[in-house]
Amino acid sequence: MLSRKKLINKIVRLKIRFGVSENYFLIFLAILIGVLSAFGNWGLHFAIEFFHEHLFVSGLEVLGVADGGWKVYLLPLIPMCGGLLLIPLEMAMPGYVCGYGLPNFLKTVNLSRGRLARRNIWIKILAPAITIGSGGSAGQEGPIATIGGSIGQMVAGFFSFNQGRVRLLIACGVAGGIAATFNAPISGVFFALEIIMMGDIGLAIFTPVVIAAATSVVSTRLIFGNERLFVTPEFSLGSFRELLVYVAMGIVIGCFAALFIRFFYLVQDFFTKLRFPRYLKPALGGLLVGLIGVFFPQVMGDVYGKMGQIFQFPPIWYMALALVLMKILATSICLGSGGAGGLFAPIMFIGVVLGSGCGQIATTLFPNIVMSPDGYAVVGLGAFLSAVTHAPLTAIFLAYELTGESQIILPAMFATVVGIMVARSIEREGIDTFGLAREGIHLEDGREVNLMRSIKIGDVMFRGALETIPETMKLKSLLQFLPHSRKTTFPVVDSKGLLSGILSIQDLRELVYEQELEDLIVAKELAKSKVLTVTAHENLSDALRKIGSRNIDYLPVVADDNSRRMVGMVSRQDIISAYNRSLLERGLPGH
Template structure:
């Protein structure tokens, strides 16, 4: 594992270098050459500047062949990557390493508002998976090798090996810490950083000025910043998926939407060109305290909308850089506002931009340790630790209070997938009661006498029976155990009806519920069967489902998924 971690780290660092060079090549050939050819300048407004809106749309056109021939590779994004790693055996196909990587490079190089960290994490993870499959690693070890590759990609991007380690453990492995896996991830992250420094120098994608705390009372402002950014991150998540849903609902062919999305982003960038690409260049100016309050406040909304349109329209890319950008401009705006309120305090807006950057990332992804160590490694300052810890914890707590899902897991929750629940529960969540239940139900009229019931159960193999009235509505349930208490009372056999012995407070299920919910209901009362009723009246019986039915359905689904993973 250590040897493989070294190799994955080296290749992850090389993969990051090639990916960055591809982005730069596309940017030079398409974006910069077009600006020169059309004589467009962002420093002043000219009529030609309106043509800049066409550049991201051109990126959408360039991506169309990838959607036509390799559409499956572009679907899912980083959320799909997490599902494959945590629920599908971490067996990643090789081709998306090139197709999705190229698609993301085109998106970023032509001005699409997205990040490169998600794609590079997938590239590194795919390298790790290929090594694991080559050496026939088991599921857990294969998962660790994928995490090694993801850590390598992020570490090489930011020249931040510790942040790469925590990215892999918090986000990719869902905080499942084991010493053996941690050792491999540390090695891979360190090796990728060595390769990146050898090729690019000891520099990061982001650089920040020296960080200082002017006064202990500033911690109160950082607490307020944490609350503000935490609420802002929740709003961004809601806005992102609202825009994505609206784009999905547009009655246009799927292949037209990347072009439309690129055009809309271009229109935003025509006015605010800071939204183009990953935004690292502008972020650095904000970290140095530059940027007017009105500009930074406007960019919070503009970048959020541009990113949501970019990714929602089908242009591949990541969410990591947009989160950093939004945190930086929001924190910078907060800092400028604090300077206006406390002009004698000698506050630095860039310091609040720096802490806001990490806080937004932490709150949106539920990964505070990644954010804390990323900022520590970018600034190389111990003084940033206390402010960023306070702000990250507050911001993440606020975000989790209002929204249980992170930015990457909202779509999964919509599909009934809970990464932290594991493979077993997610299989149960994917199966519906209506697919498994028995529709031919043996029912008992509620006015049947005990004598008639005794004759009835002698001819059946079931032990639980729903009671129905004359309208066929569920009124109770009776079991053989309920009947055994009076079976020897001969005088009662023709006088007492079964409803008097039945349980009338019946736990029921609906056909639309998943098996995980149904199994919880069965386990709560330790019963064997659940009557299934309609949602309109909650009384009309439509079927019955047993514990045995659910276990059999789970086993069939598990076998089917295992065979599917092996085929890949």
């Protein structure tokens, strides 16, 4: 059997022999990743069906829920069992199983060298399949993005590519996974570029991503056939005046999107702080989702089939509103408590129901303008998806690819743009970046800025013996001490060694020739008592901003529990050097 090194050498020789350029080789790898992503999607789909059949359907039969009466209230036991089945997985791989994982995936791809564990593939198949298959309110799109991205990283890692190439092949895997899920190649491409690559669109990136998405869809159609996720109603636009109604719907959708983003993380924080055994929280969340499902069964499990039912038999508007609120609550509880899965499918479901309700209200209020309320459900799907994820192109093209109707693009553009504007005016961050923003990471600010925010002062500061000046040291001793030091700034400390001021060479320039004052003035009288400091947990961006505000070269690093007890020093040069090293390690431009 060929070793990895021998296999790589053989591939390199074949490249040279046939004159294959690096760009064509990347296209070949994109095709390979597209095929593998399609099989990853098949694996996740099969696992969800397996657990749905053996957990949910069998559970309904064993508990006799279909018999009605008091047995209906046994339904919550099924998703609770799903939560219990996550316990051994979470114990085996803590931090990889429970909760909504796409924000951490974004952080890894954009800031942490793109290193994804191989176990992401099977754990992101198994854990979400258990949650969704047992009736949890979650989606499969976040997991399939991670699965596809991990496949791309594995291929890149096999050839020991630099970080730029690793990130590109991760994007190929993500595009392939999403495209396979929706049978929609264009949406897969823009999902990878808008959400994963944060809008980093260039020809060198665009071409392999497109090829990976197209290959994945072709492979998926060979496996499943050319079937849509659900049948959508025929779309028709009454007149251009109706576009104003879509604009109004966009405003409503934007408000609901901001509500969902904030409420989702509010529930997540609640479960994080809840004094309850950590491993049992997903089971508790499953129990609560099941209780909601007793009265609103549509919120449970895989929702694609249920969206098709809503297109055919839309609920009356006030029931649609109740269903939207219950789905927001169920999804927030399921993933906030530690259930495994993604958010795309729940977001799409909420958008469909919300759009359907808006369409019915619009038909009642404007019967001469609105010809059919059915199209509002499809436009609502795209608009709500855009407003929650802040990915308008993905949403617009998804609405188009799901319906195949070119007429839908114009209303979708109006509702989507207005929805995202309203949502961002209320909440700047999308649901995938909200949690990262609370850590001080704003991916939209650029990878270089966030790179500085990702590096902690504790990782770069000087921890050895610090050159300090006692506050009682006289000017004469100071002038004798300074020539023997390479530093230009010195912390001044009291008799207990606690920070009391900061002294720089500039502070002494006017006193160099004042010999009569050498025995009269002490360091405390010369030092600045208002000292800018940082802690080891702050980041390079924080430190550089403080250094720039005073045009100084050094900052004392102090303890978290005592702002006068020094634990190190950090200099402007330390910050620049650490930043440059990280640029080189991650393969980012700019160095």
